[in-house]
Amino acid sequence: MSKRSSSRQSLRTRNHKSSSTTANQRQEKQQLLQPIFEKACDAIAVTDDLGCLIEINAASCQLFGLSRKALVGKLLTDFTNADFNFERVRFSVQNGSQQTGELNLLRPDGIRREVEYTLTLNVVPHRHLVILRDITDRKEAAQDELWCQRQWVELFSEVTLKIRQSLQLKEILRATVTEVQRILQADRVLIYQVFPDGTGKAISEAVLPEYPHILDLEFPEEVFPEEYQQLYAQGRVRAIADVHNPDAGLADCLIEFIDQFDIKAKLIVPILQNLNSHQQNESKSQNQLWGLLIAHHCDRPRRWGNFELELMQQLADQISIALAQAQLLENLEEIVEVRTAELKDVNRNLQQEINDRMHAEEALRRSEEQLRLIANALPVLIAYVDKQQRYRFNNQAYEDWLGQSLTEIHGCHLQDVWGEDCYQRMHSHVEAALSGYVVTYENEIALKNGISRSVNITYIPHVDEQNTVKGFFSLVSDISDRKAIERMKDEFISVVSHELRTPLTSLHSALKILVTGRLGTLSTDGQQMLEIADENTERLVRLVNNVLDLQRIESGNFKMEKQACNAADLMIQATEAMQPMAQQHGVTLVTQPVDIQIWADSDYIVQALTNLLSNAIKFSSPSRTVWLTIEFVQQSEVLFSLRDEGQGIPQSKLESIFERFQQVDSSDSRKKGGTGLGLAICRKIIEQHEGRIWAESTLGEGSTFCFTLPALHS
Template sequence: MLATYCQGFHSLNIEQILDTHPLVVAPDLPVETVIEQMSQVSGQGCALATVELETMHPEAKTKFSCALIVQNHQLLGIFTERDVVRLVAAEANLTAITIAEVMTQPLITLQQSDVHDVFTVLATLRQHQIRQLPIVDDRGGLLGLVTQTSIRRALQPFNFLKLRRVGEVMAQPVMQAAASTSLLDLARQMTQQRVSCIVITEAKQQGSLQIDLPIGIVTERDIVQFRTLGLSLAKTLAQTVMSAPLFLVRPQDTLWAAHQAMQQRLTRRLVVANEAGGLAGIVTQTSLLQLFDPIEMLTEIEQLQQVNEAQTAELSQANQQLQATNQALQAEMAERQRLELVVQNAYRSLEERFGVQSAQLVQTDEALRQERNFIAAVLDTVGALVVVLDRSGKVIRFNHACEQTSGYTAAQLYHRELWDVLIPPPERATVKAVFQQIKQVQEPSQYENYWLCKDGTRKLISWSNTVLTDATGAVEFVIGTGIDVTEQRQVEQTLARQYQQAQLLSEITRRIRESLEIGEILHTAATEVRQLLACDRVFIIQFGPGQTSQVIQASMRMGTTADSALHQRVDGLQPMTDTTAAVSVCNDLQAETSSLQSSTFLQQWGAQAAIEIAIYVGEQPWGWLTVSQCDRPRQWQAFEIELLQQLANHMGMAIAQAQLLDNLETQVAQRSQQLMQTNQQLRQEIRDRIQTEEALRESQQRLIGILDHADEAIISVDSQQHIVMYNQGAEQIFGYSLSEVHHQPLGILLPDVFQQSHRQPVQSFTGALEPSRQIANRRRDVLGRRKTGETFPAEASISKLQTKTGLIFTVILKDVTEQRRAEATLRHGEAQLRLITNALPVLICYVDRQQRYLFNNQTYADWYQISLSDLQGQSVGEVIGEAYYSQAKPHIEAALSGQQVSFEADVTTPDGNSRCLLTTYIPEIDAQGNVKGFFGLTNDISDRRAAERMKDEFVSVVGHELRTPLTSIHGSLVLLASQKLGTMPPPAQEFLEISLKNTQRLTRLINDVLDLERIESGRVTMAMQTCPLTDLILQAVQAMQSMADAKAIQLTLEPTPVTVWVDADHIIQVFTNLLSNAIKFSPAQATVWIGAAKREHEILVWVKDQGRGIPASKLDTIFNRFQQVDASDSRQLGGTGLGLAICKNIVQRHGGEIWAESPPGRGSTIFFTLPDVQ
């Protein structure tokens, strides 16, 4: 039954404990409105599943305990009754704040896919100490709510709560308050102590003690309800609104009763009162759910199942004993029924006499009195117990046998209820139930119960009960006739015990006669003794050499393993030569002085009482039989000691017989062995010969299979070098069939030049000691000749075998034509690769995972002035030096992790010169994705660096030299264009404007070149400061507004309130360049957008236009110098090709990145990032 409950509890799924109608509100609702909705009946909230309210459990129609805040199908937070109490205690204005301001965040939820069973939900509630748990799907959508009420409702079928008491789980101490406390003070106490209720108590003096009587309770839900009703919590006292009267439970009540009471009264908590009526504690839904710890439940269920199995076995045994005594009881019942008939006849006689007329009553009064005396004398004379009870159970008649048995007189029990005096308290309820059943059925019945006698002893009485009714058929009296069966039961138990002892001795004797296996006999004895005596452990110990002994058999109580005690060493035991001292008994090892030799060993196994019996084989001590009780001291009985002595004697005889049998078997075996040796030798020779012949046949078959399927040529020749064996592999290699070469000289398969030279190694091998050897070495191959006359290289080995007809030589030959051809191709390729790499002016190497060189070209060796042979196997750090290695180490580690890297480094050559090197590492990755090593390519870019510096210096000098005359030219042209020096003809004026525009373009070009040169050379210092990004964008827009107005282009700003850490002037220059490009390449009346967005650690800025766009092939090159999408119209529009290059350098100096995106036909967008001020 318990296993069924546990399995059913495991089978609970999430749908059975899920409330799909929680209260769901929007985040902008006032708190006051949410509290009013929480006061409504649950089931009217957001329907997450289709459930009819009429079919819902009555407990499900309670008020909401919380509200879930949801927006756009996303769960934002939760608002519980405890939050209401907290706000009320703080006297917050609930109409002025929204639910989003006071909801609990972050919210603890559980995904449906993570819910394996109800224990997962219980563990989450217990871990976070919460009472409501939202369940969501994989996308975060709300599925429903799990509360303590929904779990408790689902646990109704699992009435194993009957096994636990309220006192085991009740919470204490309990928050309490006086009836005069205001609700506002109660709310503050709930908030401070984090409790869900406060018990209202009243002090009462009871004798010398003062107790707190619980008179009511105020909960969080009450505070919510009263707040909804608009009551003044500061002025409302607890005594006017508390829940009263209380339903109290006792600590000794079962949790099942408390669970049912919660369901019937639609409450989530019950107050616990002690025997005096005082406050003892409180039991809540949390208390009930704390029991459902899966590990604790499984442990308790296993223990209960073990107890149940043991009790079932005992009941089965008791039933057998009851069946054995049933016949005796039937005889006793026949006697009791006869007595009952006598009593009934007497009472019927009395009733008939009462029906006569009054005159006859006077005449027969004396006779009636005599008859009554006779009946009383009969009742007092019979040996049976006779008790007459009225309809309320009070004693009317109590005969002499009852007085002798109980020690009470009839006067002491007259008109007192029988069970209040004679029935032991544990049996009173059962006896009352039997009494009521007798009155209802009104038929004779039989029952047994104990009497608690006046002297304190207990007597077992077997009753036969009948009733007497009045004229209306109602029960007037109940007559019980009983027999004291206490001694009878004791005799039955003694007989049963003696029978078991006889059975045990008989079983051991039978085992001795049947098996004579000493191990089986001792195992049976140990097991049966432990079961019969109901003890904890039985050990059989055998004496060893010296004073060392060993446990050879053990039987232990269920729950322990006997194997752990087997073969345990026991020190200090001495054989007892005196048989009179072969028994030692100790009822309490801790309190008494023990004479047991094995007491130390037994105490190691937890023994508190023990018996030690010596086992003798003949007259010699063999070992000890020990019986121990571990859970308590025990008064050993004489029959138990006698039984153990008999068992020890039987075991001694069994051991003696087994030893005698072993000696006889040894003598017979020795004689039989002498007779069988000759026959065995003959049979062995025959078997060896048969096995040898069989092995030879198997070996020949395996050899034939190998020869037929081998790809190599396998050829055997005799001492005259004639072919005697020739496999299929040889046929494929040489082209000859077996019939063509059989018994032919081996020379048919050899070239002419090799026919003589092969004889010498064969002849030298004939006299050698080794059974096989290689014919050729690495510098020279064996040559073979095919049927076509073609000569081919081969690898061959030769072995020899001495037979009756002479030596047989076997050659295994492999055609290596393709292998030699591939090796030649590989060597040629390696030589070409070496020539190519040596001719390149680049340092080339290959490094393995241990950072050791496996390949270097000649340029590498010349650079470091180390020979190629010395470079092989050296570590990179030893060759390139510590300074260079410290720069290269992180890039080497990146390459070994699978990344391709390039870097520049300034190094000092072995001759002391300073050079700049550009190095690229390319990892080698195998098919499994593992990095085997990397290739290194190093270029000396010192000359290129010098050329770039000279170019930059030249550009700077030329730019400054051009700026001065160009400024004069531009000024002169401006003066002429202003016509202050005179009016010029229209053609001249037109040429003048062209010259002016070209000088302006040239000026811009020179300025851009100089700006770019200064930025790249690092001569420009960035004045970093905190700036609002919107202000910088507005300044750039204002500067470019006139240019945009000229083409009717609208500049649209998408402001974002962010702050950046930048050089304001240079960032404005970036915006100006990007806006200038966007306006130039956008059609008239278009729109240019400027915007920004905040990311994790940076600010993303973009400028978007509606121009022709940028081809995908130029998206990566337009930020280089003098790169333009279309140089023809770019020059017409006044572009220099340096604006985006300047923007790139400025953004990179700020630690950002810049890139372009241009979907076909949809304009282009330039993005760049700036550091956030944080």
């Protein structure tokens, strides 16, 4: 057995062992995940593309109220409200991403449940994972809490309204304590006014009958010392759940004083008065402690809630406003005069702003009219599409081409205007534009008379100052005439190439026989001329074959038989095929095959790899190395990379070399035997596999050719 056969046998053995190990690991993983799947608290289901239930766990049976046998095979939409459409939701989710939403679940027993779902597409091909969570109880609890808070807000609004409707301070204070006691269900609520000498008294009170009154009772300075006044003047709020708790920090004398009024818990909020609220020339207002809004609980300790504390603070602010209003009444004329002068200035500024805005709007309208006239005069489709893929601007050409009025098109989704088939061809390009990329591609559209036209389409993203994509501009031009000329050219090239292939093949065979010397020997000069003729004939044969291959791929007169392939096998086939050429040029081929499953036509991928290897070998100096590697770049893509140590490619040529008959240096390419079609064929093959191909290079250091192919998910 040769070394090469032995190497292949060894590789097959390693591949078989690797496959066995992978199968065992997959089986262990499945055995580990099955109990998790069955014992999960959330309902987990696997569906097909139509939303038909294929596999469910025990939690799903409990949620739907049916057995597994009764659920499997049913559509998810059989149990949901009419607004939920599984296929529409699936089309809106990109592969590998998730979408979360809510739906109403209708059980066969008549019970309705609100459910939150998470949809993950293509966990395996055409199988989608749906996780359902019952949120009915959570929503009901949230609604109950919202209802309670609404009740409290309505009560607070009533108190505020009563305060605002009255100009009598005494009536405002009485309404405040009465409503606060009712809202908080407190035993006593009072307003305590602080006098400048440190003493004070309760001036308004609401108390239950079984507890003593504090109203009009004066308190000595010792009960409310100066340091307490300073703290409350700074906005201090105290919520004491138990006055006898040492952590409350109350002095013993103060506890003895409040025990005579049966106080077990208290909530104290300062009422601050703005002394300079009427003085407009003061840079900073001064606040002074006017009094306290106090709530008592007398039968037992009580923990005060945050909402109760917030309510008391807001009511204290309302009292402060009422105090300020009373103060403002004394200075009404001054305030009116100052405010009138201010309003006049504001009115003048506003009028000037209105005039400026009207002029700007008029200029904008004229500019928009000019732009629309220009856009309508151009024989191309010009439009603006927003983030939701809806038209926001269209020129007159849309109506001329499609037969739909601009009013009908405005606000419509791209799919509604172009139809589902055409939209599917443009969808990926639209998504790329909305991701911030400039996109140019070709498409086929049908005009209003039913005639199909070839068009060139360019999408230019609209990006704001925060680099957020707001939409994109669309430019569509008719290239049907150019396409027709290209088809005529391709047909001409095809006919000429077919006519040349037969005589060239015969001529090449005859020259090959002459070169071998079987029909006689020639002189040295004759033998040299014969070898030149044979070499150029072989180059012509390659050129004709490449032209025919490219024409067949571009015309669509071929069928790719895609199937699951091992990328390592394709790499080995290509390198073995190019090994003789590499040895002839003194170039070393280094490959790093990896067992990755791809979905491709193996013959065409091997052709692309051999074309790239041939270029790398031809343009590499002797004793140089060419590397061929493969790796995952995403969960759904495989990256092939071929790196050489050749002369490199200028940056300006990195894109054009993939066009037909494009070469970096035509004179050098003729020496190497290049036709200028190999890379064009590679690009067509990779694009037919829904992949991408590109080149990266540094002059004097070498080049790297890369292409991607779809990975096959197990």
